[in-house]
Amino acid sequence: MSTVTTRRSAAILHRSSRPWGGLTFVLAALLALLVALPMQARAETMKIGIVTFLSGAAAGPFGIPGRNGAELTVDAINSGSLPSPYNTKGIGGANVEAVIIDEAGGTTKVVEEFRNLVQREHVDAVVGYISSGSCLAIAPVAEELKMLTVFFDCGTPRIFEDGNYKYVFRTSAHSTMDNVGAAHYVAKRFPKTRSYAGINQNYAWGQDSWRDFHLSMELLMPKAKVTTVQWPKLFAGQYSSEISALLVSNSNIVHSSLWDGDLESFVFQAGARGLAKRSKLVLTTGEANMFRMGAKMPNGVIIGARGPYGVLARDTALNRWFQKTYTDHYGTPPVYPSYQMAQAILGLKVAYDKTAQKMGGKFPTREQAIPNFEHLTYEAFGTTVNMALGNGHQAITETAYGQYHFDKAAGRATITNVERFPAECVNPPVGVKSEDWIKGGLKGAKCN
Amino acid sequence: MLTLVAILVDGLVYSSWLFIVAVGLTLIFGVMKILNVAHGSLYAFGAYTAATLIGVYFDAGWPPLGSFALLLVAAVVVGLVLGLVLERGLLRFMYGRDEVIIVLVTYAVFLILEDVILLVWGTSPYFAFQPYSLLDNTSIGVLSFANYDLAMIGFAVVLGAGLWWAIQRTRWGKLLLAVIHDREMAQAMGINVTLVFTITFILGAMLGALGGAVTAPEISVAPGIGVEVIVVAFAVVVIGGMGSIPGAAIGALIVGLIRAAAVHLLPQVELFVIYGVMTLVLAFRPQGLFSRAEARKI
Numbered sequence: 207m208s209t210v211t212t213r214r215s216a217a218i219l220h221r222s223s224r225p226w227g228g229l230t231f232v233l234a235a236l237l238a239l240l241v242a243l244p245m246q247a248r249a250e251t252m253k254i255g256i257v258t259f260l261s262g263a264a265a266g267p268f269g270i271p272g273r274n275g276a277e278l279t280v281d282a283i284n285s286g287s288l289p290s291p292y293n294t295k296g297i298g299g300a301n302v303e304a305v306i307i308d309e310a311g312g313t314t315k316v317v318e319e320f321r322n323l324v325q326r327e328h329v330d331a332v333v334g335y336i337s338s339g340s341c342l343a344i345a346p347v348a349e350e351l352k353m354l355t356v357f358f359d360c361g362t363p364r365i366f367e368d369g370n371y372k373y374v375f376r377t378s379a380h381s382t383m384d385n386v387g388a389a390h391y392v393a394k395r396f397p398k399t400r401s402y403a404g405i406n407q408n409y410a411w412g413q414d415s416w417r418d419f420h421l422s423m424e425l426l427m428p429k430a431k432v433t434t435v436q437w438p439k440l441f442a443g444q445y446s447s448e449i450s451a452l453l454v455s456n457s458n459i460v461h462s463s464l465w466d467g468d469l470e471s472f473v474f475q476a477g478a479r480g481l482a483k484r485s486k487l488v489l490t491t492g493e494a495n496m497f498r499m500g501a502k503m504p505n506g507v508i509i510g511a512r513g514p515y516g517v518l519a520r521d522t523a524l525n526r527w528f529q530k531t532y533t534d535h536y537g538t539p540p541v542y543p544s545y546q547m548a549q550a551i552l553g554l555k556v557a558y559d560k561t562a563q564k565m566g567g568k569f570p571t572r573e574q575a576i577p578n579f580e581h582l583t584y585e586a587f588g589t590t591v592n593m594a595l596g597n598g599h600q601a602i603t604e605t606a607y608g609q610y611h612f613d614k615a616a617g618r619a620t621i622t623n624v625e626r627f628p629a630e631c632v633n634p635p636v637g638v639k640s641e642d643w644i645k646g647g648l649k650g651a652k653c654n
Numbered sequence: 655m656l657t658l659v660a661i662l663v664d665g666l667v668y669s670s671w672l673f674i675v676a677v678g679l680t681l682i683f684g685v686m687k688i689l690n691v692a693h694g695s696l697y698a699f700g701a702y703t704a705a706t707l708i709g710v711y712f713d714a715g716w717p718p719l720g721s722f723a724l725l726l727v728a729a730v731v732v733g734l735v736l737g738l739v740l741e742r743g744l745l746r747f748m749y750g751r752d753e754v755i756i757v758l759v760t761y762a763v764f765l766i767l768e769d770v771i772l773l774v775w776g777t778s779p780y781f782a783f784q785p786y787s788l789l790d791n792t793s794i795g796v797l798s799f800a801n802y803d804l805a806m807i808g809f810a811v812v813l814g815a816g817l818w819w820a821i822q823r824t825r826w827g828k829l830l831l832a833v834i835h836d837r838e839m840a841q842a843m844g845i846n847v848t849l850v851f852t853i854t855f856i857l858g859a860m861l862g863a864l865g866g867a868v869t870a871p872e873i874s875v876a877p878g879i880g881v882e883v884i885v886v887a888f889a890v891v892v893i894g895g896m897g898s899i900p901g902a903a904i905g906a907l908i909v910g911l912i913r914a915a916a917v918h919l920l921p922q923v924e925l926f927v928i929y930g931v932m933t934l935v936l937a938f939r940p941q942g943l944f945s946r947a948e949a950r951k952i
Contacts, residue, residue: 261768263876265777310878408925436917439925441882443873444671446803447664447917453797454660454918467779470874474783478872479791480798502783 252300252569254280254554255307255323257334258547262310263441263467267494268336268543272359273306274536275544276333279551280304282531288552289527298558298569305329309336313343320344324351330572331356333550336543338362338411345374354572354579358550359543361512362410363640366596373572375579375599377553377591378546379633381411382418382640383605384463384490384512387632389422390653391508391607391625392459396486399430402459403452403485405445407468408437415463415490421644433457438468445472449479457485465491470499477504492610493517494541496619500612507610509621515545517621518606519588528587542588549586553593556584592629595636602633628652656795661914663794667803669910670810674868676887676902677817678861684834684897685854687753688745691760693862693887694880695767696736700863701879702775704728704870705782712784721785725867732867733860736767741855746848764880772877779876786871806868813864814903821899830854834897889932895942904943 256276259269280302282288286295296302305327307319316335323329331354335341341360348355348371355374357365361381365374392399402423406412416435423430433455436448449472452460460481464472469489476482482504492509493516511518516539519525528548532540557579561570564578580598584591594602608624631653634643643649679693707724740763748756789801821827832840833850841847865883873879890909894901909928916927923930935943 261772261777262878263779266779266876270777434921436921437924441878443869443879443882444668446667446800447660447914448921450660450664450797450799451918451921454656456796467874467876467879470779470781470876471872474781474786474874475800475872478783478787478800478802484796498779499781502781 250301251303252297252331252558253303253305253327253329254551255305255320255327255329255332255334256547257307257309257316257319257323257332257340258543259310259336260306260308264336264465265310267466267470267498267541268359269309271494271541272336272543272547274532275540275547276304276306276551278528278532278535278544279548283551283555289523292524292552292555294559297555298562298575299567300558300569309334309340313339316340317343317347320347320353321351324353330354331554333358333547333554335360338364338414339409341365341376342410345369345371348373352572354554354576356550356554358546359512362414364410364414366600367639370597371599372576375553375593376596377550377586377593377601379513379601379603379605379629380640381415381463381490381512382634382644383602383629383632384510385415385418385461386422386644386648387605387607387627388461388488388490388508388510389419389426390627390632392423392486392488393426394625395508395623396459397427399427399458401431401433401455401457402461403433403435403455403457404461405436405438405448405452405472406461406463407440407442409440411465412437412440412463416461418640418644419461419488421641422648425644425648430458441468443468443471445475448472449476449481452476452481453479453484459488460485461488461490463490465494469495473499473503473507477502482507488607491542493621494543496610496621497538497541500617500619501614503610503612503619505609505611508607509610510605510607511542511545512605513542513546513588513603514606514626515542515588516540517619518608518624519545522585522587524585524587545586545588549588549591552586553579553582553584553591557582590629594629595633602629604629605632656797657918659794660797661911661918663797663799663804664917665907665911665914666807667799667910668913669906670806671865671869672886672890672906672910673810673903674806674813674861675865675883676890676906677813677899678858678865679887680891680894680897680899680902681817681861682855682858683891684899685830686851687897688760688855689753689757689888689896690858690862691757691884692740692763692767693858694882694884695764695771696732696859696862696880697866697869697883698771698880699732699736699767700729700866701870701873701875702771702780702866703732703863704867705780705875706775708782708784708871709780718784718788721788725785725870726864728867728870729860729864732863733856733858736863737856737859738852740859741852745855746851749851764884768877768880775877777877779874780870781874782870784871800872802871809868814899817899826853886928889928892942893932893935895945898942898944901942901944 258272259265333356335357336359338360341357357376363380404416406416488508490510493511558575560578561575582593589603591601606626608621611622631651634640635650682690786802791798890905894905916924
C-alpha cells in the first residue's frame with residue numbers, strides 16, 4: 207500500500223508545472239496519505255469488540271474465564287500459534303486488536319456500549335454477551351448498524367426463532383440443547399425416576415430452561431411426575447425456603463439452570479441441608495463452577511457444560527492445546543465460557559480466512575465474509591460447530607453430561623459416567639421452533 | 655403439617671436475616687433522616703471482610719469455633735472504619751440539605767464503594783462456608799434445617815432486644831430518642847447532636863456490615879451482593895415505618911412469613927409478594943405500620 211502512495215505522489219510531481227505546484231504537491235500528498243492510511247490500517251488490523259462480564263456476580267465464573275479465552279485466542283491468532291489447520295497468522299491476514307468491555311450495568315448500558323464500539327471505536331466485529339437479556343436487546347441494534355456480531359454464550363432460543371438476522375450469529379447451541387440433553391441423561395442413567403422438581407431463576411433463561419426440561423421429561427419419562435417448581439429471583443442468594451420446599455417434595459431429581467454466584471450459594475446451602483443426598487441434582491451449567499467449588503460441590507451431582515466443553519470436551523489436538531495453554535497461563539483449567547468465547551472468535555477466523563482465500567488474500571469486508579460464515583461447519587476446541595439453524599446463523603453442537611466427583615486424595619475435580627448426545631438428537635431440526643419440536647414428540651431427532 | 659412447620663421455620667429464618675440486614679438502615683434514618691443507599695455496600699464490605707478473615711483463620715488451623723467471633727470482628731472493623739470515614743469525611747457537610755440530595759450522595763458513595771470492592775477483592779467470588787457447616791443440622795421429619803440458620807433466629811432476637819434495651823433503658827438511648835423526636839430542641843437542651851449523629855452512623859454501619867458478615871458463610875460472596883440487599887432492606891423498612899426499630903422487626907416478620915408461604919404454596923408469586931405487601935401497606939398507611947404521621951414543620 208505504501209508503494210502505491212509513493213508512485214501516485216511522484217506522478218503528480220512530474221505533471222506539476224505551475225508556480226503553486228509545490229503547494230499542490232503537498233496537498234495531494236497529504237490527501238493521498240489520508241486516503242491510504244485507513245485502508246492500510248484496515249488491511250493490517252481487524253478490531254474486534256469483546257463484551258463479557260468484568261464486574262458483578264457473573265464475572266468470576268463466566269465473564270473472566272470468557273475474557274481469558276478471548277485473550278488467549280487473539281494472542282495465538284496474531285502469533286500464528288494455534289494448532290493446525292488454524293496456524294495462519296491473523297484473521298483474513300489482518301492482525302487482531304481486541305477492545306474488551308464490561309457487559310454489567312443493565313440492558314440500556316449494554317446497548318449504549320455496543321453503539322460506542324461501532325460508532326466510536328469503529329470495530330470490524332463484536333463478539334460477546336452472556337446474558338440472554340443482552341442478546342435479545344443487541345440483535346436488532348446490530349442489524350440496524352450492520353455490525354457483524356457473534357454471540358458466544360447467551361442461551362435463549364428466541365434470538366433466531368423469533369427473529370431473522372443477517373449480521374448476527376451465535377456459535378454455541380441454545381438452551382434447548384442443554385435441557386433436552388439433561389432429560390436424556392436422566393432417562394438413560396436413572397430410569398427409575400418417578401418424581402422431579404425444579405429450581406430456576408424467574409426470568410427468560412430460567413423459564414425457558416425449565417419449560418424444555420419439563421416437556422422433554424414428559425416425553426422421555428412419562429411416568430415421572432412434577433412435585434414442585436421453585437422460581438427464586440435472579441441473584442437471590444438465600445434459598446432456605448426453596449430448599450425446604452424441595453426437601454418436602456422428596457423428589458428423585460431436582461433440575462436447575464441456576465448460574466454464577468446463585469448456583470454456588472444454592473449448592474452450599476443444599477449440600478449442608480442434605481438435599482443432594484436425598485435428590486439427584488441436575489445442574490445444567492455446573493461445569494463452570496466445578497473447579498472453583500472443589501470439595502464443596504457434592505459428589506454425584508449431574509453437571510453439564512452447555513455443550514461438550516471443559517472436562518466434557520472431546521480429546522483432540524485442539525482441545526489439548528487449549529487446555530494446556532490456558533492452564534499454564536491462568537493457573538486453572540478453562541471452563542465452558544472460555545471454550546465458547548474461543549470458539550466464537552475461531553468462527554470469525556474461519557469465515558474471514560475462507561473469504562480472503564477466495565479473494566486472493568485480500569482482507570474482506572464483513573459483507574463479503576458473512577456468506578462464508580453462514581452454514582459454516584468447523585472444528586473448534588471442544589467439538590464440531592455446525593451453523594445449521596436460523597438460516598445458517600445459529601450453531602448446533604453435540605452435548606454431554608456427567609457426574610461430578612471430587613478426588614480428595616488428589617485434590618482434583620473430575621467427571622464420571624459421561625454420556626454424549628449427538629447434535630441432531632438434542633437440537634431442533636431446521637425450521638422448527640424448540641417448543642413445537644419438543645411438544646411434537648422430538649420428531650426427527652437422531653440419537654444413535 | 656410438615657409444610658406448615660416448614661413455612662414457620664423458613665419464615666422465621668428469613669425474617670431474622672431481613673431484620674439484621676434492615677435494622678441499621680432504619681436506625682440511621684430514624685436519628686439522622688438519611689436514607690443511606692450505601693447500606694448495601696456496608697453489607698458487602700462486611701461479607702467480604704468476614705470471608706477474608708475466615709479464610710485466613712482456617713488456613714492458620716486455629717480452633718474452628720473461634721471463627722464465629724470473626725463475624726463480629728469483621729462487622730465492628732468495617733462499621734468503625736467506613737462509618738467514621740463516611741460520616742466525618744462526607745455526610746456531615748450535607749446536614750441541613752434536602753433529603754433527596756443526601757440520598758443522591760449516599761447513592762454515589764454506593765457506586766464508588768462497589769468499585770472499591772472490585773479493586774480490593776477482584777471479581778472472583780469468595781467462600782467462607784466453614785462456620786455454616788460447623789453447626790450441623792436439625793431434622794424434623796424429612797426436613798433438615800441448618801443449625802446456623804436456626805441460630806440466626808436467636809441472634810436476631812438478641813440483637814433486637816439489645817437495641818430496644820439500649821434505646822429505652824440507657825442514658826445514651828434517651829439522648830437518641832430526644833434527637834429523634836426533635837433535633838433542634840435536643841440541641842438547644844445541650845445535647846451534642848453532632849456526636850450522636852457520628853455514633854449513630856457508626857452503629858448503623860456496623861449493623862449493615864454485621865448483616866453481610868453473618869450471611870457470608872452461606873453464600874458465594876460475589877460482586878453485586880449489596881445491590882439486592884438494599885432493595886429488600888428498603889422494602890422491610892418502608893413496611894414497618896421508616897426509622898422504627900419495632901417496625902423493622904414486624905416488617906421483617908411479615909415479609910419473611912408471607913414469602914415462605916408463597917415459596918411452599920404458590921412459588922410463582924414469590925418474586926411479587928414482598929412488593930405486593932409493600933404496596934398494600936403504603937396504600938393504606940403511607941407512613942408505614944409503626945411510624946406516626948407527622949405534621950410538617952413550617
